[in-house]
Amino acid sequence: MKHSTIPQTRRGHRGGPARRIGRTLALVLPVFLVLSGTLAVTRVNWTGSSSSSVLMASDVSSASVSSKAVSRAPQDVLRDQLMTELQDKNPGVVLTHLQQAVNGHPSLARHCGSIARALGKAAVRIYGPSRAQSYARPVCDTSFASGVLTAQG
Numbered sequence: 525m526k527h528s529t530i531p532q533t534r535r536g537h538r539g540g541p542a543r544r545i546g547r548t549l550a551l552v553l554p555v556f557l558v559l560s561g562t563l564a565v566t567r568v569n570w571t572g573s574s575s576s577s578v579l580m581a582s583d584v585s586s587a588s589v590s591s592k593a594v595s596r597a598p599q600d601v602l603r604d605q606l607m608t609e610l611q612d613k614n615p616g617v618v619l620t621h622l623q624q625a626v627n628g629h630p631s632l633a634r635h636c637g638s639i640a641r642a643l644g645k646a647a648v649r650i651y652g653p654s655r656a657q658s659y660a661r662p663v664c665d666t667s668f669a670s671g672v673l674t675a676q677g
Contacts, residue, residue: 599635636664644671
């Protein structure tokens with residue numbers, strides 16, 4: 525029995541035209557889909573207004589900066605107002621105003637704890653830990669007291 529010295533190849537070719545097209549699509553198609561999806565999202569009018577202006581991807585960075593300056597979340601506005609008020613009034617008055625704001629706008633209730641903690645930390649910087657703790661009361665559970673304690677450590 526005589527063996528051939530010619531190396532045998534695998535069955536068929538390493539890659540026919542269909543296989544090469546399939547590999548190319550497997551590499552190119554996901555990139556194309558991601559890019560087209562990203563471009564589509566940047567062209568959607570997310571503001572809900574009927575204006576025909578379109579936000580382009582290049583405008584996103586400048587638009588996001590100006591929108592932050594113009595429209596801020598209600599909880600951020602409230603936090604800043606109360607922090608400013610804390611400079612002039614005692615924490616008891618500020619906590620009363622926080623409770624009134626939450627009672628008047630129930631959507632702020634989920635932010636009440638974080639605002640009260642921030643007020644507690646600020647009160648420690650202004651009044652010191654002992655005096656700040658004396659103003660603690662059950663507004664937004666005990667978040668103000670929690671803020672006082674974390675500012676001490």
